[in-house]
Amino acid sequence: MRRSRLSQILAGVLVNAIYEMKNYPVVLISTVISPLSLLLVITFVSGGALFGTAIEGGLIMIFFSSGIALQSDLSHLKNDFKLQDMIVSSPTSARMYMSGMALAEIVYSLPALVILVALAGIYLHPSLIQIGILTTVLLLMFAVSVAIGFMLSTFSNDVVQSYAFSRLLSLLFATLPPVYYPITYVPSPFNYLAYLSPTTYAAEIMHSATGFLHISTSLLILDWVVLLVVSTIILYVAVKKTRWRDV
Amino acid sequence: MSKLECSGLTKVYQDHRKALDNVSFSVETKGIFGLIGRNGAGKTTLIRILATELEQTSGSASINGFDILKQTDKLREKIAVVPQEARPIRWMTPKQTVMSYLLWRGYPYKQANQLAAESLKKLNMEQYANTLNSRLSGGTKRKVLIATATASEAEIIFLDEPTTGLDPISRRELWAILRELGKTRFIFLTTHYLDEAEQLADQIGILKEGKLVSIGSLADLRLSSQYQYSLKLPPNVQTPTLVEGEVTVGATGYTQIMTNEAEAFRLARLLSEQNVKFSIAPVTLDDIFFRLVGEKARDE
Numbered sequence: 001m002r003r004s005r006l007s008q009i010l011a012g013v014l015v016n017a018i019y020e021m022k023n024y025p026v027v028l029i030s031t032v033i034s035p036l037s038l039l040l041v042i043t044f045v046s047g048g049a050l051f052g053t054a055i056e057g058g059l060i061m062i063f064f065s066s067g068i069a070l071q072s073d074l075s076h077l078k079n080d081f082k083l084q085d086m087i088v089s090s091p092t093s094a095r096m097y098m099s100g101m102a103l104a105e106i107v108y109s110l111p112a113l114v115i116l117v118a119l120a121g122i123y124l125h126p127s128l129i130q131i132g133i134l135t136t137v138l139l140l141m142f143a144v145s146v147a148i149g150f151m152l153s154t155f156s157n158d159v160v161q162s163y164a165f166s167r168l169l170s171l172l173f174a175t176l177p178p179v180y181y182p183i184t185y186v187p188s189p190f191n192y193l194a195y196l197s198p199t200t201y202a203a204e205i206m207h208s209a210t211g212f213l214h215i216s217t218s219l220l221i222l223d224w225v226v227l228l229v230v231s232t233i234i235l236y237v238a239v240k241k242t243r244w245r246d247v
Numbered sequence: 248m249s250k251l252e253c254s255g256l257t258k259v260y261q262d263h264r265k266a267l268d269n270v271s272f273s274v275e276t277k278g279i280f281g282l283i284g285r286n287g288a289g290k291t292t293l294i295r296i297l298a299t300e301l302e303q304t305s306g307s308a309s310i311n312g313f314d315i316l317k318q319t320d321k322l323r324e325k326i327a328v329v330p331q332e333a334r335p336i337r338w339m340t341p342k343q344t345v346m347s348y349l350l351w352r353g354y355p356y357k358q359a360n361q362l363a364a365e366s367l368k369k370l371n372m373e374q375y376a377n378t379l380n381s382r383l384s385g386g387t388k389r390k391v392l393i394a395t396a397t398a399s400e401a402e403i404i405f406l407d408e409p410t411t412g413l414d415p416i417s418r419r420e421l422w423a424i425l426r427e428l429g430k431t432r433f434i435f436l437t438t439h440y441l442d443e444a445e446q447l448a449d450q451i452g453i454l455k456e457g458k459l460v461s462i463g464s465l466a467d468l469r470l471s472s473q474y475q476y477s478l479k480l481p482p483n484v485q486t487p488t489l490v491e492g493e494v495t496v497g498a499t500g501y502t503q504i505m506t507n508e509a510e511a512f513r514l515a516r517l518l519s520e521q522n523v524k525f526s527i528a529p530v531t532l533d534d535i536f537f538r539l540v541g542e543k544a545r546d547e
Contacts, residue, residue, distance in 0.1 A: 004354070019338060019339045086396075247301070
């Protein structure tokens with residue numbers, strides 16, 4: 001029989017997003033509140049001055065946290081429902097399973113994403129080039145976080161630890177680093193610590209692209225190089241280390 | 248080609264625990280194969296290796312000609328598994344559960360939807376099709392998973408302890424379903440309920456501490472057993488002197504004598520002449536199992 005890859009991706013989206021949102025509508029509220037709450041706090045504290053960077057920070061948080069959330073969601077499905085065992089023994093490949101589940105995380109975040117994209121459109125008035133830069137950086141962040149999330153989920157055997165780990169990663173890479181505000185707000189020596197997170201480079205590129213941060217061209221190139229190199233390394237490690245069939 | 252063949256399958260986990268030790272056997276992939284053994288005997292390890300979820304440390308296995316390591320993709324087209332302790336996802340309904348699994352197997356949406364409805368109907372579950380899984384009873388949840396695995400084209404279904412934790416009526420309902428399924432597909436199930444294996448399985452394998460200690464139909468197992476008959480005597484009855492056999496006194500005071508056919512009939516005549524009440528029957532799977540895995544198990 002001919003197997004449809006589209007169906008295999010759709011299955012992930014249905015199980016990990018649509019069915020849950022449809023059957024448990026209350027989950028929609030939490031998906032909207034989380035990225036928007038920090039946006040509001042930053043905007044209020046800065047008297048509105050950081051509204052633009054906070055929108056970009058919200059977008060980074062959604063894309064990065066969505067990928068990281070894959071870790072705890074898949075761990076939950078794997079350990080509590082044994083879903084992964086059923087899927088491993090079926091004609092679905094790890095790539096198709098991951099793609100569907102990852103897409104589901106974006107669908108799950110769609111309500112907040114729509115609000116942030118609308119705010120970005122109204123407030124930032126981005127040009128096509130700016131849209132291209134922002135989209136590239138966000139997709140790169142998403143790919144990296146999905147790779148990390150999926151790899152970790154295949155090793156996980158305890159859902160409680162997985163949820164704690166997801167929260168920790170989101171906090172370390174999407175909340176603490178200067179993504180909701182420019183890095184110039186971070187005093188030395190903490191700004192050096194911030195550069196340990198790939199999201200700092202992503203935010204610097206986005207803030208710079210929309211004129212909220214002024215950095216030299218050489219520094220901007222360095223940001224891109226670091227972001228691409230770190231992303232490549234993470235993706236490579238994830239592909240090599242992901243454990244689909246247990247050993 | 249329609250065979251499941253294992254040769255020297257061994258699994259040593261990273262913590263150096265040997266779960267399977269040189270397991271070799273060959274069975275035809277038709278009907279129901281029941282694998283029994285105590286907890287920790289290696290049943291789940293074996294089923295996970297055969298269902299391509301877990302890699303063996305050494306040895307090889309093939310199902311209907313497909314090597315489990317070298318032809319994994321082709322084999323996965325033919326198999327479906329319901330793992331031990333699997334539960335349907337609580338925020339989904341039975342129909343959504345079956346349908347999403349079919350989508351994962353690559354069925355187009357419309358066909359998946361139709362097959363899901365048919366599979367639930369076959370198991371008399373239409374009335375629950377759109378109820379949340381979280382609201383279903385344990386037995387119905389288990390049926391959802393069986394409907395899921397059997398909705399596809401898979402010819403070989405692995406079920407790891409499918410009736411564990413179910414009440415006796417639900418267990419019997421599931422047995423009836425499995426019997427029906429066994430007519431058209433090969434069911435490989437593990438269980439630690441001996442009556443389940445006795446009732447369902449055409450072929451039975453007994454695992455003890457990672458080793459396969461016996462395999463065959465119940466009749467084969469009886470024949471290969473040292474003793475083929477079992478006599479039971481009520482408490483306070485003097486056990487006759489045996490020419491050959493084995494005597495066990497249970498916790499309730501009943502005495503069981505396991506022996507060969509000739510000795511069983513000699514004892515039966517003797518006890519009848521003495522007007523002693525007793526029962527005589529061919530050895531059950533319980534008797535065979537307890538003898539093979541050791542007397543220690545019986546006392547626990």
